[in-house]
Amino acid sequence: MESIYLREPKMKIAFAGAGYIINIHARAAKAQKDVELVAVVEKFSDKAAAFAQKFKIKNQYTTIEQMLNAGDVDALVIGTPNYLHAPQAVAALKAGIHVMVEKPMAMNAREAQKMREASEKSGAKLMVAHCWRFDEDVLWLKKQSQKLGKIIRTKGIGVHTHWGPSGWFTQKQFAGGGALADMGIHALDTARFLLGDPKPVSVYAKIGTHYGSFDVDDTGVIFVEWDNDATSYIESGWWQPHADGPEAATQLYGVDGFGQLFPTRIEVIKRKEQRIDAIDPGFKFPRREHCPQSMYDAQMNYFLDCIRKDKTPVPGALEGLMNMKVVDAAYKSSSTGKVIKIK
Template sequence: MTKLKVGVVGCGSIATHRHLPEYFQNKEVEIVAVCDVVEERATAAAQKYNATAYTDYQQLVQQTDIDAVSVCTPNYLHAPVSIAALEAGKHVLCEKPMATSREEADNMILAAEKAGKVLMIGHNQRFVASHQRARQLIEQGDLGKIYSFRTAFGHGGPEGWSVDGASSWFFKKDEAFIGALGDLGVHKADLIRYILGEEVTEVSAFIESNAKQNSNVDDNAVCLLRTESGIIGTLAASWAYVSAEDNSTIIYGEKGIMRLEDDPVYSLVVQYKDGSTVNYELGQIQSNESGGQTNTGVINHFVESILDNKKPLIDGDQGKQSLEVILAALESHEQKKNVQI
């Protein structure tokens, strides 16, 4: 059987810890090309996976033996690389946030439609077992009417994760466009939309850059969100949770409270109004701190979507809707007002 031939653009931490090993584990895939502006990184990845090394992504996407491309670059390159790959007839898996503006996101979606290719955004929180079970329980009415939520994603910052440490692109506005909100907050915006099965329609936000030196992007943000049915809640994103990561979500409903990734043993705990509690041991959420993810589910889903010719769970439209929440938060902070989506 012919394998799906894949190229990876960007050989930093997200590629070396997630995309490349997960493609390598997938029996349907052959890694044929890698690219990085730092030649040593591209060469090291190429040697490890027996691939061809490039330093120019334009050259990689033009290769006729490549079927699909992972975009693992700094945020400002997500749209240009994705569009170039789509226009060259490749399927694309792009890291989050998918773009730095609505216009870029729209252009990516349009390029995918024109090419008739899969465009998927790497929102891995949708593949976490506790999150999938929570969505299912809410959908079937287990909590009754949902009133409120709070969700947070925070850790000590990307300097411990990024291949460039404290001098990483994550801290540079011209390359990152946005800080903790884009790195972590957009994950939770996507998660809340997914779990509740509703769109966010209104956002208010406080955003600060008060924790990191040599940085000109946000490192702490707290947002108030309202959904289309009137569910209200908070979303916090931070690079200043110095002693431990927080990746928890709490859902408050008519019949009980649901705690996701909030307990050291049980990844989902449902506390019912009648006093009963149900603990779900579904495996802990994998994080950078826990030695890296062995399998996020993202790569396998992308590959499956291509081979089965079906729309991925997080296509361009879904990626854009989650980006919209973060763009609205920025606008709210700048204009000191609530912003409608």
Template sequence: MTEKKIQVGIIGAGAIGNVHMRTLAGIDDMETTAVTDASLPLAQQRAEEHGIGRVHESPQALLEDETIDAVIIGVPNQYHAALAIEALRRGKHVLLEKPMAIDSVAAQAIFEAAGESGRILMMSHQMRWQGLSRAVKARIENGDMGRIYNAKAGWLRKKGIPGWGSWFTRKDQSGGGPLIDIGVHMLDLSLYLMGNPKPITVFGSTYAEFGPNKEGIGTWGTPNWDGYYDVEDLASALIKLDNGATLSLEVSWAAHAAGLPEAPFIYLMGTKGGISIVGERATYVTYQDNEVVETEIVPLEGEEERILMFRHFAECIREHKTPISSALTGYTNNRILDAIYESSRTGNEVKLSWS
């Protein structure tokens, strides 16, 4: 007898919610049966576009729907904690968009609720499932890198401030600027490739040189010219890890970053070799007979990363497995982000303890 498909409800019908709806159409084991959004007309439009049977009038109504097994939360950062915690307490599995929460206090509440619920909470970090990321991870696990002791990661956009004046650029609604928006992706992928070491000290600085003047505005998001901008447009940090390794991180929405790639990048330096990932290319470097030898890393073949991510989510639900991008990884990311903001505010390094 074939198992019943996992019934999925989606909270948030905006751009990212729409991406999830399209992706789920290609997952045989899952079925989107309900959607809701603060804009009910948008939710109704998405339901018609994707053949979704029910539109709930509120997130609470969707979470009360006993036919739903799992929910995807794709709403502004400030709402992540309340919705994720309520979903877990109602017995739903959760796929949560990044960042986990608006700050580490809220992230800890989600983390604890996930542990108490016995349900799966998985972070939506699709970059882990990209063919290039999987190929690099395989090389690392094969021992080609030796011990990774230093890494540099970032994403420097020269002109890409999203939705000026909207929730994107309001700290009380987003938690921050490019650091929490795109920096969390690079932080998450770097720590994953490095073997998930724990951060112990963080030193960082943030800058707002262009956003307050309405410069460096990109095309993503809907601007609100009656709104405001009180987040950073560039962040830089050095993170010391409990295995002795260091990770430096630089991200921007807007910067005069002359000559630097705008693509996301990670440089991993190990005792046996090094790997650079810049955009869609990766290179492995090592010594042979005291000469530098470089070879290109070929991405692993397979389905698109979001499809692989959802297949993993379904597998974790079916088999009660801890996700690769677990609640703990989301909480760890939030603690680092908070520490960078605190270090920038105080000018001091921030020490993190783990019980």
């Protein structure tokens, strides 16, 4: 009797944007099994053409609406300027297309909530590309952190030293915020992930622009109180003269020890034995590439697996929304000088 193997149909993926980050996502998609890169949505035709040629994509559109009218897309990866995240995601989700959107999820929590509602109503998956949750160092520390006892506080870094972005990143109407929305959110989400995704209770922040002549922030210190009684201290910045660690570097201070990312290790207090056990996983630091392609490959693999197995992605709409609530509260706190409670 002849055996018949049913092959899963290829997942047809489209990309919104044609810049740096979407190239990384396209490489990640290309590395997956049973995937077809079918479309790019980009208003600049020269950028769209170059992207399409590079990844052998046959369909080019200037708007999401054109893509939706043409059909034949299962999932959309959004890597456009922040002001386009919500309208592009909502349009796709309403059409039943699964979405992975770059961080920050949206311009603010209000937009993020609309994205969440669109996903819940249509049933299409919504994932937010908080990439550090898929990094091997981060996953190691997450697993080992149980040895540290209750975590009392964390310190996180989301800083560019001697460098900063240009273009739409530095324009509030397109980006919504500056270094906090761009870099600080990496430190914020990494801390929250390592803490087990607690809910934010309150935020106090001091945010300003000191190194550039744009209308968004390039410097920030943020304190977040969580509902598990932990407190996170986060530094965000562009063009800073120094940083205590690279992007997403995080320290955990527990009642039974200390843990950190980049360089990654833990120290466990053995009180009865009156010693401290240092555990080093042997990860190389500094890395050749601090943000390795393998991290994005793992993220894409997880997104596609959630679609195929009908699982709710984490980080998904809820995680993205929680982060946006903290970002909104931080900007409000800095402008008012007050601690902002989060509902």
